[in-house]
Amino acid sequence: MTDTYLNTQSSLSMKGSGYYSAKTAGAKNAIDKTQKVIENALQTIPSNEILKFADFGSADGGTSQEMWSNIIKIIRDKGDNRQIEILYTDLASNDFSTLFKTMQGMHGNANFAFQKNFKNIYVHGCGTGFHEQLMSDDSLTLGFSATAMHYVSERPCLIENHVHMTGANESEKKLFTKQANKDWETILLNRSKELIKGGRFICINFGIDEQGRCLGNTGGHIMFNNFSKNWKYLEDQGIISNQEYINATFTQHYRTVEEFRAPFDNKDSAISKSGLILKSCETMITECPYKIHYLNNKNTMSPQDYARTLIPTMRSWSETVFRNALVDRTEREINEIVDKFYNLYIDEVSNDPEGHAMDYVHVIMDIEKAY
Ligand SMILES: C[S@@+](CC[C@H](N)C(=O)[O-])C[C@H]1O[C@@H](n2cnc3c(N)ncnc32)[C@H](O)[C@@H]1O
DSSP, X not given: OGGGSOBHHHHOOOOTTTHHHHTOXXXXXXXXXXXXXXXXXXXXXXXXXXXXXXXXXXXXXHHHHHHHHHHHHHHHHTTOOOOEEEEEEOOTTSOHHHHHHHHTTSSSOGGGOHHHHSSXXXXXXXXXXXXXXXXXXXXXXXXXXXXXXTBOSBOOSOOSSOSSGGGSOHHHHHHHHHHHHHHHHHHHXXXXXXXXXXXXXXXXXXXXXXXXXXXXXXXXXXHXXXXXXXXXXXXXXXXXXXXXXXXXXXXXXXXEHHHHHHHHHOTTSHXXXXXXXXXXXXXXXXXXXXXXXXXXXXXXXXXHHHHHHHHHHHHHHHHHHHHHHOOSOOHHHHHHHHHHHHHHHHHHHHHOOTTOOOOEEEEEEEEEEOO
């Protein structure tokens, strides 16, 4: 069954050419809300000659650009002119070209093109996954990661009757949990090697909060259930096969707060022994910006207008899962099927938008390499 156990690299990528950042205002809002945590961390980080930052799982860099630009401005406004290296990491398939253009002011909002707007800023890219060590030992001042580490390094199984682990059966869920725990340990041990003593790793990850909420599941319709329902509908209509239904399994695990905390709470764990400590861990809801916009503009926007803004944001990160699930299809067929799939969701929201949204649920962690 090796062909069904795809690794993350081959089954995942955000849509390119800046589409990801253009359609994910909520991800940007979540990052912007985290700026204070980074500012606070920087106040206590030892002053090395060079500041080395890293943004793990950065996609095209657009969503975190304003935050990094603000951080660099704060550093420079204090009269701190130290050289700053910033490493953007993602999978090799990522659209690094848009990322480099964005930082140089050739794409996106040039006001935040910090490489151009400030002196002594060195932008690098790394196309190796964050489950591996990406920088030399003892070199990273401050690592950051947003909305990326829910991707597990390997899909431990295909999910028979759903598309996401949040709807998987108990035995499938166990396999995902086991994989996610193993990955979390690997991620942390490698960050621990990279960080300087006193350095920080701040990450905001998708997860399940204390009330059981997660992305697209904060009270109304449950987004992943809708994906599953509509994908099943295509199977029922004979448009896709049962295997293609099953193949659409997100290579993701939403960790609970306990799962995130576990290696820190255990003082004998490899993570604790490596010198990492958890300074804070909180959950955060970021309301769906498209929902807010619609609710504030109901007099000029139709439910269909809302649907046509909401579904593209879901499509920006989920489309590859459904495309890759299709077997032996022409490009044209794939496009038709995937369009039909997302149009079902658009139709549903257009008919009755009540309870449809993609609120973000994050777990924010501030981790220090204490010794
Ligand atoms: C939802 S996007 C988030 C992008 C950006 N950090 C943000 O918050 O808007 C997730 C990103 O994580 C990347 N990613 C997934 N698995 C990865 C891995 N093992 N190593 C590096 N990046 C990975 C994806 O390619 C994608 O660009």
